[in-house]
Amino acid sequence: MNEPKFQCIGRPLPRVDALDKVLGRAVYAGDISFPHMLYGKILRAGVPHAVIEEIDISAAEAMEGVACVLTARDIPGINRYGIAFPDQKVLAEDKVISIADPVAAVAAESPELARDAVKAIRVKYRALPVVTNPHEALAEGAPALHPEGNLFQYVKIRKGDVAEGFQQADIILEDTFQTQVQDHTYLETESGIARMDKQGNLILQTVSQGPFRDRAQVAAVCGLPQNRVRVIRATVGGAFGGKDDVSVQVHVALLAQATGRPVRLVFTREESLTTQTKRHAIEIWSRWGVTKDGKLCAMEGKVYGDTGAYAGLGPFVVKKCGIYLCGPYYIPAVKVDIYTTYTNNIIKSAYRGFGVLQASVVHEAMMDELALKCGIHPLKFRIMNALDVGLDTGTGQVMKEDCGIKATLKKMREVVMNDPTLKTHCEGLR
Amino acid sequence: MKKRGIGYGSMFYGLGYGFSRTDIASATLEISQDGSIIARSGEVDYGQGSDTVFCQIIAEELGVDYSAIKLITADTDVTPDSGPTSASRLTFVGGNAFIKTSRSLKKILNGVAEDILGASDLVFREGMVFSRSAPEKSISFKKLAGRAYARGVPAVVTEWYNNTTQDVDPETGQGDAYATYCWATQMAEVEVDTETGRVEVLRIVAVTDVGKALNPLNCEAQIEGGVVQGLGYALEEEIKEEGGYVKTGTLGEYMIPTSLDIPTIEVHLLEVTEPKGPYGAKGVGEPALIPTPPAVLNAVRDALGLRIHKLPANLENVYHLINGAEAGN
Numbered sequence: 169m170n171e172p173k174f175q176c177i178g179r180p181l182p183r184v185d186a187l188d189k190v191l192g193r194a195v196y197a198g199d200i201s202f203p204h205m206l207y208g209k210i211l212r213a214g215v216p217h218a219v220i221e222e223i224d225i226s227a228a229e230a231m232e233g234v235a236c237v238l239t240a241r242d243i244p245g246i247n248r249y250g251i252a253f254p255d256q257k258v259l260a261e262d263k264v265i266s267i268a269d270p271v272a273a274v275a276a277e278s279p280e281l282a283r284d285a286v287k288a289i290r291v292k293y294r295a296l297p298v299v300t301n302p303h304e305a306l307a308e309g310a311p312a313l314h315p316e317g318n319l320f321q322y323v324k325i326r327k328g329d330v331a332e333g334f335q336q337a338d339i340i341l342e343d344t345f346q347t348q349v350q351d352h353t354y355l356e357t358e359s360g361i362a363r364m365d366k367q368g369n370l371i372l373q374t375v376s377q378g379p380f381r382d383r384a385q386v387a388a389v390c391g392l393p394q395n396r397v398r399v400i401r402a403t404v405g406g407a408f409g410g411k412d413d414v415s416v417q418v419h420v421a422l423l424a425q426a427t428g429r430p431v432r433l434v435f436t437r438e439e440s441l442t443t444q445t446k447r448h449a450i451e452i453w454s455r456w457g458v459t460k461d462g463k464l465c466a467m468e469g470k471v472y473g474d475t476g477a478y479a480g481l482g483p484f485v486v487k488k489c490g491i492y493l494c495g496p497y498y499i500p501a502v503k504v505d506i507y508t509t510y511t512n513n514i515i516k517s518a519y520r521g522f523g524v525l526q527a528s529v530v531h532e533a534m535m536d537e538l539a540l541k542c543g544i545h546p547l548k549f550r551i552m553n554a555l556d557v558g559l560d561t562g563t564g565q566v567m568k569e570d571c572g573i574k575a576t577l578k579k580m581r582e583v584v585m586n587d588p589t590l591k592t593h594c595e596g597l598r
Numbered sequence: 599m600k601k602r603g604i605g606y607g608s609m610f611y612g613l614g615y616g617f618s619r620t621d622i623a624s625a626t627l628e629i630s631q632d633g634s635i636i637a638r639s640g641e642v643d644y645g646q647g648s649d650t651v652f653c654q655i656i657a658e659e660l661g662v663d664y665s666a667i668k669l670i671t672a673d674t675d676v677t678p679d680s681g682p683t684s685a686s687r688l689t690f691v692g693g694n695a696f697i698k699t700s701r702s703l704k705k706i707l708n709g710v711a712e713d714i715l716g717a718s719d720l721v722f723r724e725g726m727v728f729s730r731s732a733p734e735k736s737i738s739f740k741k742l743a744g745r746a747y748a749r750g751v752p753a754v755v756t757e758w759y760n761n762t763t764q765d766v767d768p769e770t771g772q773g774d775a776y777a778t779y780c781w782a783t784q785m786a787e788v789e790v791d792t793e794t795g796r797v798e799v800l801r802i803v804a805v806t807d808v809g810k811a812l813n814p815l816n817c818e819a820q821i822e823g824g825v826v827q828g829l830g831y832a833l834e835e836e837i838k839e840e841g842g843y844v845k846t847g848t849l850g851e852y853m854i855p856t857s858l859d860i861p862t863i864e865v866h867l868l869e870v871t872e873p874k875g876p877y878g879a880k881g882v883g884e885p886a887l888i889p890t891p892p893a894v895l896n897a898v899r900d901a902l903g904l905r906i907h908k909l910p911a912n913l914e915n916v917y918h919l920i921n922g923a924e925a926g927n
């Protein structure tokens with residue numbers, strides 16, 4: 169019998185969720201409602217660094233239709249959360265360190281009432297000096313934003329002898345790049361709806377990239393064992409890393425727990441843009457050495473990542489940027505120093521590409537400049553230096569048969585060489 | 599004046615968490631008495647297509663229709679923990695969990711079928727189970743499920759796939775940090791208006807090593823989406839923070855690409871097999887996006903002979919780059 173190797177794998181089949189989405193049947197968290205539901209709203213600091221002298225919620229609490237106004241003292245569990253490192257306060261205590269810091273949470277009978285109640289809360293701040301980039305954060309005398317200081321993480325990459333590597337180089341180039349902050353801009357903003365069941369279990373339907381990670385954070389804040397918290401992902405309208413960290417989850421859960429009623433919390437686009445996690449701005453300096461016949465011999469780099477007021481997944485992102493600074497190329501000697509710092513900017517965390525995107529902007533710029541200096545076609549220069557079976561990465565991992573970089577480069581060479589419009593460009597490529 | 603340029607961007611990306619961070623997925627399959635299947639996974643499909651791939655994997659292993667499988671995901675009371683959706687890990691880690699689970703379930707059903715049919719060379723295909731050498735010895739998958747239930751064999755199977763790697767040397771960062779890597783190269787062709795600083799991307803060619811395209815349509819779509827996101831990063835998207843305040847609080851100030859900004863995107867899928875991957879597959883999610891910005895920025899450099907150091911290459915930055923350089927000459 170002559171059977172095809174696969175029956176279902178490798179076929180361009182329609183997605184199982186396509187019809188629901190096209191026909192509008194998919195249910196997002198913001199679409200869900202329950203009888204007697206309340207609407208949540210969060211009051212945020214609005215100032216980047218300040219001591220809280222007074223919070224007055226009396227006017228908000230007295231408003232008709234306001235079910236509850238929560239501040240830090242109303243939290244049954246711990247006033248801490250964070251996807252990897254619990255350095256975020258659920259509600260501010262004595263101090264705020266970013267404009268996005270939640271200070272109070274309100275549940276009311278309508279979204280408008282909730283918004284008005286938040287406006288009626290009076291907070292007196294005493295402003296503190298602001299740290300806005302890694303160099304300011306690391307400078308002597310900079311205000312410490314967390315008890316451990318502003319340097320969250322320092323990582324070293326050391327491979328071979330860099331001094332010797334640069335001695336072998338005929339051409340050495342160095343440059344500094346500054347990448348920007350990017351928003352995920354998913355169609356669906358952060359949203360969730362929480363309720364208590366009759367047995368005292370908390371049920372949360374929400375945007376999520378990891379419901380078990382959300383559950384762990386919500387349970388700790390609500391003072392419940394994890395098996396009393398049920399997190400269900402609603403249909404998620406895009407995430408790209410931006411729904412990895414907790415967004416609405418802990419606050420909407422607290423409001424439902426405090427009122428005993430279902431509470432829905434949906435962030436506006438402005439809240440999403442100005443308070444939720446973003447891609448890291450990273451400053452990257454690097455120096456590259458190459459022989460005149462086009463062989464990379466050494467690379468040295470310094471990576472400064474600004475993770476904002478809280479770690480999020482920032483230490484992993486920034487570390488990854490430094491680890492990938494060599495790109496998919498073989499370099500015998502490597503030295504990279506990687507700094508992840510806190511600042512008073514808003515939190516930065518996961519975003520599709522996760523630090524490797526920032527690294528690629530730099531290693532690919534440097535590869536082009538080096539190729540130009542060597543007088544070698546940039547694509548050819550990449551093929552000459554690409555990782556291959558038996559060669560190791562900047563972090564010493566030896567490549568096996570699954571190493572595919574040369575295959576992609578050679579395919580690209582084939583594509584451009586077969587394109588009659590690119591004849592001039594292909595000179596010197598073969 | 600309009601100047602044209604061509605640029606390349608290559609990348610590699612370690613799949614999964616690496617560095618000894620927990621990287622696990624579990625998957626459950628339950629077979630009903632009528633042979634219909636309920637699958638459970640803790641993974642979230644937030645639009646990238648993992649639900650479809652998981653159904654394809656189960657269908658491949660058990661010889662059933664992929665669209666008839668009921669897949670329940672990401673409900674902490676109902677589904678097992680499969681780790682978060684990130685690090686381009688779902689097809690690899692979650693997919694491997696479903697292969698293991700499907701094969702365990704198949705082994706149970708195969709034992710029952712061998713007994714009923716008196717044959718040991720059984721094939722599961724298109725809803726039937728039959729002997730390869732004597733195809734007339736056959737039973738429908740539906741009937742087999744009923745017979746298995748009657749015999750009281752397990753109808754629920756859960757398996758676990760652990761992709762946790764070793765950590766690296768803390769002093770040097772050296773070691774086998776990742777289970778495997780993904781690879782991609784892209785080419786961008788751009789036209790830069792030297793009067794206004796406007797960069798128009800004419801074409802992107804994306805070559806991605808996906809290991810094995812489990813669903814080529816999905817791979818292409820994911821790569822196209824990544825390219826668009828990369829174009830936004832390269833050319834316009836920027837959250838501006840000044841003194842700790844965010845200055846771009848609306849979509850009127852924070853610009854993202856629209857359909858009018860999208861060039862021709864040519865996708866080529868390569869399949870350099872990863873032996874540990876499900877059917878050889880690697881991840882696609884992040885490799886889709888990463889090569890686009892460097893390719894575009896290198897194309898701008900090629901067009902102008904000048905390089906942007908502060909991203910993005912938006913109108914303002916490119917305009918200043920052109921004029922600053924002219925003033926310097």
